[in-house]
Amino acid sequence: MDSGVVRARGSSSAMTGLHDRVIAPARTLRAMFTRFWPLTRPDRPTLLGAGLLLIVAAAADTVAVLMFMDIIDGVVSSGKLSGYWEPAGIWASVAVAGAVATACGSYLLARAGERFLLRLRDTTFAHLQRLPPHFFAQHPPGDLVARLSGDIEEIETLVSAGVVQGVTAAVSVVFFGGAVFWLRWDLALVVIALLPALLLLTRRVAKGFRVTAQDERLSNGAISDVVEQGVSNVALAQAYATEQVEAERLHEQGRAWMRARLAQMRLTAVYTPTTDLLESLCVLTVLGVGVWEITQGRLTIGGLVAFSTFLGFLYTPIHSLSSLFLTMSAARASSDRVSEVLDAVPAVTDLPRAWVEPARHGRLVLAHVGFSYPAARRPSLTDVTLSTRPGQLVLLTGPSGAGKSTVAGLLMRFYDPTGGRVLLDGVDLRDYSLSALRHSITLLPQQAAIVDGTVAENIAYGSPGASKRQIGDAARAAQAESFIQSLPRGYDTRLGSHGTALSGGQRQRIAIARALLRDTPVIVLDEPTAGLDGPAAAALVPALRALIRGRTTILITHDLTLAPSADAVLVLDNGRLVEHGTHHQLIERGGLYRHLQGRLDPAASLIA
Ligand SMILES: Nc1ncnc2c1ncn2[C@@H]1O[C@H](COP(=O)(O)OP(=O)(O)O)[C@@H](O)[C@H]1O
Ligand SMILES: [Mg+2]
Structure with a gap:
């Protein structure tokens, strides 16, 4: 069940495509801890302190119950008040110590949890910012927002609160369990008989929890996504009167979310009363056996009261251990979703001894550059070679889909070429630190x-x-x-x-x-005037000239207003450089460039 790939279910798969995505296989609990536990490092002393304080609180409770037993047997049964003061005094002191320890322990715990959450979100976001464009093409923004908010909180509940809660509960079980055994080991065995039933029940419910939590997290991401898209495309929806369609999309995801939540509620609704019932049966059995023991003179009333009280105390940590197990099962879905972000590999990273000085001159060379996008079937660039001298203006044009923006992406080093090299001032782009490179080249994208x-x-x-x-x-x-x-x-x-x-x-x-x-010495302009009408594009030209002046410029454009002043014009088609020369040479040659100019750019001919 754990192995293999879990495909999310959902009737609305066609709507957003989100439900079609395959989620990473559910990791084991141990793997989940190994992944997130290191992030708690700076707070380990705090966690340890909180754990110790909560142990003190458990010890205080234990002592209090023993004092209770003393009072019942030594004072109530004998009727003498003199024996009351000592146990009462001890009880009062440990009660104060316990209260202080609980207050401090819970606060420290919360603090460590919040700090962990902060660190996890920072780490995940920092990693996210280094991921390549195709990651963002595959993961809609709304879903990523959900991962960085709700999913991270789920993990926080588990790792920090959960661990200490678990440790404290385990310690309490040892304390109260020890006391129970110390008081009457034979009676204690009656209690132990209950555990397998509880364990079995918890395991079954936990399994259900994991599956429903996966559905719930997925729908939660989908809801964020529909809302995000709905808000950013509200003008489109209003203009095309498709508000109803958008509303239905949200409703659909909302229903999926509700179904998952209700499935969780059903599990909890059955789980809690069933465990309570098991406990009641156990208490009744203990009482029956205890009363019989008292009639036989083998147990005092105080002993039975103390025993039952310990039992009551024992159930709380057992409850919290089993509910922790359920929290963990639910958090696994979130852990998977955050891990998917953390496991995504940046397409480019700094080499150990990367060049940290930005380039000064701006001599760009592409040598036999080839590139295929990850998982793409065809290469987007094949054997592209070009070189510029510092300060030159190179105009890159070609039909849509020819690979022009891909060239820009390689120059910015969003990706590394799959073949050949890109050099800036004689240094391979891979040998610059990313920061140095991006202080050497400025990209002006189409959508400012x-x-x-x-x-x-x-x-x-x-x-x-x-x-x-x-x-x-x-x-x-x-x-x-x-x-x-x-x-x-x-x-x-x-x-x-x-x-x-x-x-x-x-x-x-x-x-x-x-x-x-x-x-910077190099400027890459990717269709700076696309999306503007002819006059607006023409009005931008002086500003563009100011930007280009004195800098090596790769100008990707269909607008050929600046073509006559370009030092070189390159035409890309289907990932290959097909024409190369000055504007006038290429016009005279009458190839693709001439054809493109006539066909694609009425605005340019209008101005020219
Ligand atoms: N992220 C991507 N993943 C896969 N293929 C891509 C991606 N981006 C672009 N392509 C493909 O690479 C080719 C070149 O695209 P692009 O460089 O954007 O062309 P242009 O900017 O010239 O219009 C196209 O076939 C396009 O479908
Ligand atoms: Mg493009």
């Missing part, structure tokens, strides 16, 4: 990203410590200053999901200012 923050913060994104003046200079060079000044609060206007919306051209200008401020 705007982060939550002010205009100034957006421009300075990636250039921490830039001064107001530098930001202003960059904005001016990007021809963004006039529109920024017309915003309600100028450079302090908030942009992003909670701020002012900008037009496509304005976003692109902010992005150009941001790139200008970074001032």
